[in-house]
Every structure is written in structure tokens, then in C-alpha cells.
Amino acid sequence: MNWAARVIGGRFHYGWLAVAVVFLVLLAAAGTRATPSVMMVPLEHDFGWSRATISLAISVNIALYGLMGPFAAAAMQRFGVRPTILTALGTMAAGVGLSSLMAHPWQMILVWGVMVGGATGVAALTLSATVVNRWFTTHRGLVMGILTASSATGQLVFLPLLAAIAQHHGWRPVVWTVAIAAAVVLPLVAFLLPERPADMALRPFGEPADAPIRSDVSNRNPLAIAFGTLAMASKTRDFWLLFFSFFICGASTNGYVGTHLIAMCGDYGMTEVQGASLLAAMGIFDLFGTTLSGWLSDRFNARVLLFWYYGLRGLSLMYLPHAFGIDFFGLPLFAVFYGLDWIATVPPTVRLATDVYGKESAPVVFGWVVAGHQLGAAFAALGAGMLRASLGTYTVASMISGGLCIVASIIVLRINRAERSVAAQAV
Template structure:
């Protein structure tokens, strides 16, 4: 009697979507911790009377530490998988937040939140999930990454206003203790129980497809297929060393730098910029929450569109929308109800594209057994850019007493990142193509 492999028996529900849902929750919490510093920074400045540049240096240290940790995270994910690495990350982050709650000087903050929390967020955050989520999907890679990364926006929507209320009611030190408990209790056990490295761990194929040699049992055929445009490039067994020797690697590295410079600078200083223009801190936090949910929509929308129309076109469209949002923030005080809302919606929507598109583009070019390490090394560019942008905006604000100059720089570098991605041309290696309907194939 012929044996039917587990891969040939397509389940009714593909486990990859469980991985997506788990990543949604994990990233929502991790980035709630990340971006909540935009609210903590005002309370910390009020207590210690530091300059904005000095307080911003804590966030810059955080971004730089997680960026330097990313290659280690990618290597560990390639070797051990998320069931080990993400729970370890939750332990590190919880410890870091506990120590931050007891910080008494700038170097305490830089060590506890900057270095230790940055390393822990790397283990449980963006680079960690980007190392294994693309392995679960091919045809729906952009959409799946978009839904996963949409958790970032929901974390911003719910956690940032919640953190603001906790700070107002209990103080920033107690709030950090609450966040530490949330990370430890909610995320560690879930990932230990449910997470898996790849569909092969469960004898499945990407996208939940059936074995191509097995009967299709009447299931509808896919309408899109991932096509290799450059077989010679795609067939290489990519290692980090080989990727470092390519122009595409450095174009993506620079694109990540420019994009993160703009996005992280805006995200850290958006609340402060709105407060400078006359909004209350509570109102600014509310708009920041709207930015988060708009970002979730952008992640799903642009992730899906990138599967249909290509990564390059989609990232350019999203970047243009984000730039219009930054212009709204620059003049928010002129219409304090309308323009902050437009900033939150437009910038959030455009910024949201970065999370699903960056790993998708890297996977289109460098997908291999060493992909986690390769992507994480490219992401160092993002960490360097984010750290520089966050600090630069604070420094220029101290010098000029306005955020106008850094906002102009953010727009220029964001547009440059779109050009660099077009030059890297992931669509010239792999891209989605629409398949002809079966009746058209059979027509004479």
C-alpha cells in the first residue's frame, strides 16, 4: 500500500498562520516597550532636568545595541529557532526593565535600557522574526509579514496611551516594573509552547501547499507564483561572506540606514514635536496611538500590494505617503486638530510598509540557510541610522529650539532610501507573477 506523506496531506488550516498570530502578539508587546520611550522621555527629562540630546542618547544607545546584536540573533535563530531564542529574549528584556526602574543616572539608563533592553528586544523583535517568518511563506510572503508586523502598530495603539496613564498615576519607575511583568508572563510561555522555526519542522510546505506530486483533491490552484527571474543568482548558496561581496547587499544596507534614520527619529520625537506646538502630552500620546494603528494597516496593505505589484513600486508609494505625513507634523500647530491627525494617519500608513517590505526584499535576493544572519547584518544599517537620527533630532532641537531642520533631513533621506531600493532591484531576482487560469492553458 502506497504511503501518503504528511506533506501531501494538506491540512485544513495552515500552521504558518499560527506563527503569524504569535508574532503579531510578540512584536506588539516588544515594540510597545520600544516606542513607549517616546512617552517616558518627557517624564525622565522632568525628573533629571537633562537636555533632549542627553535623554535621546539613551534611545540611540538602545537602537545601536539592538542593531549590533542583530547578527548574533540571526545566527542563533538559524541554529536554535524561535522556541529557544524568543523566550530567552523575554527574560533579558524583563531584567532590563526592572533595572531601568531603579536607574539614578544617565549611565544607568544607557546600560539598563540602552544596552541590555536593546539586546533583549533584538532577540524577540524585528530581526528575530524576520529570520524565520519568510520561510513559512512564498506566494503570500509580503502579506504574512505584513500581518505579523502589524502587531507593532497595535502595540503602539494600546500600550503607548496605557503607559502614559500609568506614568501619570503611578510614576515612570512603577510603569517600567509593570512592563517587565507583562513581557515575562505573556510572551515567554506562549513562544515556548507554540513557536516553530519552519514548516519543515511539522512536515509542511510553504504557504500550506500540497506536495506537487500528490493529487490536488479538487483544491483551487494558486493564482500567483513566486518566479525566479535570475536563476544563477538565486541558485547560489548564500553565506554572509558571499553577500558582503555584492553591490545589492550594500545598497540595501544604505537604504535601511536612511529609512531608519527618518522613521526612528520621527517616532522618538513625534510626541515632543506636537507638545512643542501646543498640544498636551496626553493628546500627543493619543495621536501617537492612532499612528500605531495606521501603521498596522500600512503593514498589511503594503505587504499585500508588494506581492501583487513588486517591492520597489510599493516601497516608493509608501515613502511618498510618509513624507506628506512628516510635512503635516512640521506644521501641526497651525491646525492642532486636523494636521496631527493627518500626520498620524499618513505617516503611520507609509512607515508601516518598512517592516514587511525590508525582510521580503532581502529574502527575494538572499534567501538561503544563512538568511537570518544575512538579514540581521543588513539590519545593522537600520540600527546605525535609527540611532543617529534619534540623537541628531534631539541635538538640533536643543540648538535651534525647533524640529524644522531635522524634519527636512528626514524627508530627504526617506526619498533617498526609495532610490537605493530601486537600484538593489529585488524584483530582478524573484518576483510574483500571475498564473493563467486553467481553461486558458488548455485552450488550443
């Protein structure tokens, strides 16, 4: 990696190359996470599994994806980013490849739920927070927005292709394609991703020239780091406000729309490719929306941004059941409105976590907050599947999801309010 530093030295900071590598890792993980939604209908046809059964495996995947976050962040502190990510990518590729042999629901739960869910949980938002806090002192919101947008780009790249493969060739070629994509990223991480700027004799981007070059590495056990940080953060009100608002964020995005939108489109006579194309279109708008959200997070009050993000998302979800009945402006309007807002909540949430808990503890705290996000997503994935199985429609699930977002828009206004009283005391 020193040769890479010499090649680009004097042109731009190596941190931007580290961001590019992590972007590709997150893109591959996003494509992997999106795959079960493409496989839902083919598996239903091939094996006769109900949507509730398939949703159970997806909910396990989503829950483990979130629960791995704080332990992944702690492992990166103890063992390093590169070894942790290489292990996760290898496990992800192997698990996805093995799923081509499954023939029973318990096998899908074991492989896609446990194995793939745990691996994708390492290559997730906590990785972004760790890299941003290590490599950047300025522009953190913008970089976090770019990395978060990789999830949208993953959908943009993978979903239409995977849906077309599933429609014409079945679900097994889909998992082979995803496994290969995960394996391709491995050498990029191995050769181009340093642990921290000090390994390249650099300071974080934006750090003053006279600042010391830090190369601190924790020798604590990852479990001690993860649970110790949880014990510290859980005693504060801000942690629970972040946790429950992000629980609702997960329920209204990955859990509901990300899992069930393609199947919902099928209920209205649309093909899998059309449903996947709608998700991909939303991914395009989210790429811009989340990047813009990162830029805004560097300049405006994060609480106010989150208020508008959650409120507008709630309104768009309440509009969704009606969108299918409007010929021209229905679904395109939802795709634009919801897409711009999909995961725009991440940069301001990371900003609040960093402001409250500091840049060293923030990635692990954010990992626990992401666990809440994915628990909410698991709740919505399973709950929406059960509501669809019993009612024959997703309308009630849409209304519940939209109502929860309105609640979240009120919750976030209370986060980090202590800063005003502290400032008043200082004056």
C-alpha cells in the same frame, strides 16, 4: 505542541498559530521599545537630565536593537527559534524591571541602552523573516506585513496606557507594567512555538504535497554564519542599496518620529497623553497600511512600492512642522498619511532580500539590513535631540528627515536590476 497540532489539525495550518505567537512576542517588544519616548519628559523633570542625555541612552538602545539582528538570525539557525526568543524575553523583562531602580544617566544607558536594546533586537524583524521563510511558501508578503504591523499594534495597545500611567503615577509604574507584559509572553513561546514545520510533520504552507519534508539544522557557529553571510552580501551592490535605504527608513521612523514626537507635541502645548494618542492613532493606520503593503508585495514590483513609500513619507515629514499651526486638518492629516506609510517599507524590502539572496540566507542578510535601519534610527534619535537642545525647535530635524526620504526613493529603484539583464540573456 503535538497536542496543539492534533487539536487544530485538518482545520488550518499550524503555521498560522506560530504567526499568532510571534505576533504577541513582537507586540511586547514594540511596547518595550516605545516606552522610553513616554519616559523622556518625566525623567527630565525627576532627575533634571537633558533631552540630549536621555536621547543618548535611547540611541544606544536603538543601535543595539539593529546590530543584534544578524546575530539573532544566526542564533535561530544554530540553536533554534524558541531557545533564542525565550532568552531574549527573559532578559527584556529583567532589564525593564531593573530600570525602576536607576538614578543616574549611566544606569539608563547600561540598562535601557545595552540590556534592553540587545534583548529587543532579538525579538525583531529578523524573527519575522525567519518564521515567514520557514513556515510559508506562499503569502509570504502578507504574513510579513501582518507581523511587521505588530509594531504598530504595540504602540496602539501600550502608548496611551503608559502615557496615562506616567502622567498620574510617574515613570516607575510604567516600567513595571512593561516588564510584566514581557514576562506574560514567555509561556506562550515555550509551549506553542515549534522550530519548523518538520517538527510537526508538516510542510510549509503552500508547499506542494509531493515536496520532501525538510528538517535541516545548521551546525555552524552563529558568528560564522552572521559574518560569513555579511562577507558574501557586502560584495554585491544590492546589499548596500538595501542597507542605506533602510538606514534612512530607520532615521525617519523609530529614530525621529518614534522617539521625539511626544516631546515635540509638548513644545506646542500638548500633554503627554495627547502626544501618545497621536502616535497610537498613527499605529492604527500603520496596522492597515503595513498589512496592505504585504499583500501588495506578493503582487507588484517591490522597487516601485518602495519608491512611493519613501517619497510620500518624505513629503509628510516636510509637512509636519506646519501641521501644528493648522487647527483641524493639521495633525490628523499627518497621522493618517504618515501612519499608513510608517513601516510599510518592510515587506517589499524582505521580498527584495529574498529574491536576491534566497530564502535560507535572506533572514541573516535582512538582519544586517535591519542593523542599518537601527543605526539610522540611532543617528536620528541623537541628532534630533541635539538639534532641539541647540535650536529650541524640531523644524530643521523634520526637514532633514524628509529630504533623506526623497533620496531613499531614488536609491531603491536601482535594487535587483540585474534580473532584467539575466532575463534578456536567457531569452
